[in-house]
Amino acid sequence: MRPVLRRARQRRPTEVLILSGMTSMASLACLALYLWPLTPKAPTRLDLAFAGVAGALTLGLWTVRRVPRVALHAMVIIWLIGITLGVLFAPNPQGAAGTGVTYTWTLLYTSYFFSERAARAYAATTAVVYLAASLARPYQGVVATWAIVTITCVVGCELLLSMLRQLRVAALHDNLTGQRNRAALVQQGADAIRTGRRRDRPLTVVLLDLDHFKQINDERGHAAGDAVLQHVAQHWTSRLRAGDTLYRAGGDEFVLLLPDTREEQAEGLLHRLRDGSPTAWCFGLAEVRADDDLDDALARADRRLYAAKSLRPPPPLPAPRKPHPWEQVPG
Numbered sequence: 001m002r003p004v005l006r007r008a009r010q011r012r013p014t015e016v017l018i019l020s021g022m023t024s025m026a027s028l029a030c031l032a033l034y035l036w037p038l039t040p041k042a043p044t045r046l047d048l049a050f051a052g053v054a055g056a057l058t059l060g061l062w063t064v065r066r067v068p069r070v071a072l073h074a075m076v077i078i079w080l081i082g083i084t085l086g087v088l089f090a091p092n093p094q095g096a097a098g099t100g101v102t103y104t105w106t107l108l109y110t111s112y113f114f115s116e117r118a119a120r121a122y123a124a125t126t127a128v129v130y131l132a133a134s135l136a137r138p139y140q141g142v143v144a145t146w147a148i149v150t151i152t153c154v155v156g157c158e159l160l161l162s163m164l165r166q167l168r169v170a171a172l173h174d175n176l177t178g179q180r181n182r183a184a185l186v187q188q189g190a191d192a193i194r195t196g197r198r199r200d201r202p203l204t205v206v207l208l209d210l211d212h213f214k215q216i217n218d219e220r221g222h223a224a225g226d227a228v229l230q231h232v233a234q235h236w237t238s239r240l241r242a243g244d245t246l247y248r249a250g251g252d253e254f255v256l257l258l259p260d261t262r263e264e265q266a267e268g269l270l271h272r273l274r275d276g277s278p279t280a281w282c283f284g285l286a287e288v289r290a291d292d293d294l295d296d297a298l299a300r301a302d303r304r305l306y307a308a309k310s311l312r313p314p315p316p317l318p319a320p321r322k323p324h325p326w327e328q329v330p331g
Contacts, residue, residue: 013067015113019075020061022105026082027054041091050082072113079106080126084133093139100130100149104156111157112164119161123154174248176226177233185247185255189294192245192257196288203288204266205297206256207305208236211280211312213252225252231278239273255298263287282308 030051034044057075061067083102090096103126111119127150134142172184180188189205196203210232217225229252236254237246247255258266266285274281284305288297 015072015109016061016067018109018113019072020058022079022109023054023058023061023075026079027051027058030054038095039091042095043089043091046085046089050086053078053082073118076106076110076122080122080129084129087130087133088136090137093141093145096134096137096139096142097145097149100134100145103130103149104153107153107157108160111160116161116165119157123157126150126153177230177248179233179237179254180245180247182247182249185249185257186294188245189255189257192259193288193292193294193297196259197290201260202262204258204261204263204285205288205294205301206258206266206270206283206285207249207298207301208254208256208281208283209305209309210252211282216279228279232281235277236273241269244269280312282312284308 028051030047033042034047034051037044037047057078061075080103083099083106086099086102087096090099107119107123107126110122114122130150131146134146172180172187174181192203195201210228213225213228216228229248233246233248233254236256240246240256241258243259245257247257249255258269261269263285266287270283270285282305284301284303284307286297286300286304
């Protein structure tokens with residue numbers, strides 16, 4: 001049973017697990033308010049209804065095998081409606097203010113898992129409906145409470161969006177060369193293949209490997225090797241077309257995605273990239289076939305790269321090392 005449950009959890013995306021946790025906590029909190037009301041005027045029937053709705057949402061998230069994106073948006077909207085009703089029917093100002101603070105849960109969730117445009121739309125909608133619910137039952141300091149909660153939500157969401165933007169850039173880029181990394185290749189390569197098939201356009205994948213890069217590191221040091229990687233990556237990107245994308249797959253190996261490009265067109269582009277290159281390199285390429293995924297195309301390109309490596313000239317012999325003065329034997 002445990003392996004089955006573990007596999008079931010792994011099939012659910014993180015945004016579904018987090019939302020199910022939020023709805024389950026809301027269900028338990030509303031059930032506690034129904035059983036132990038804070039004041040005699042507390043809306044216990046509404047608390048019970050909220051507990052039932054939140055419990056049903058939790059059950060749905062855990063039992064449905066696949067949750068479409070639109071369903072997540074629908075659940076967020078239901079969550080916002082529930083908070084707004086809680087503010088509107090709160091028994092006292094303290095209850096309205098405390099309920100309004102829970103808007104931050106929803107806005108932080110949308111900032112992390114939804115697009116920036118959607119997150120800002122939810123933040124603006126929240127500010128409007130929260131103000132309307134507060135003014136519907138005015139009390140002393142209602143505007144100040146609304147302003148504090150709203151500013152906290154909006155500023156917190158903007159800070160989270162900014163940090164996530166920086167983290168996503170860092171996670172998908174190589175620190176040394178500034179090019180996209182292997183993680184970006186896996187994500188964007190699959191997207192490029194789907195786009196090419198949908199539009200019935202060709203896509204060619206190219207593996208690039210520097211000649212005798214280990215010898216550069218051994219003889220001149222790793223700083224010199226890093227400089228070579230930086231210079232050759234800059235050389236390639238300065239000569240690529242607008243839609244072409246370069247990735248550093250690891251070490252001295254790079255990958256090029258060339259959309260709208262046949263193999264013969266790619267070979268012509270690669271020969272142009274060799275002009276003025278700061279170091280020698282070889283390549284293997286493969287045009288994506290109808291039944292290929294990214295790994296299939298890369299495997300064929302790797303076989304052609306291996307064949308190209310076998311034809312490249314051997315590395316030059318290292319220059320003889322001059323002995324240090326203390327190593328010289330007197331004549």
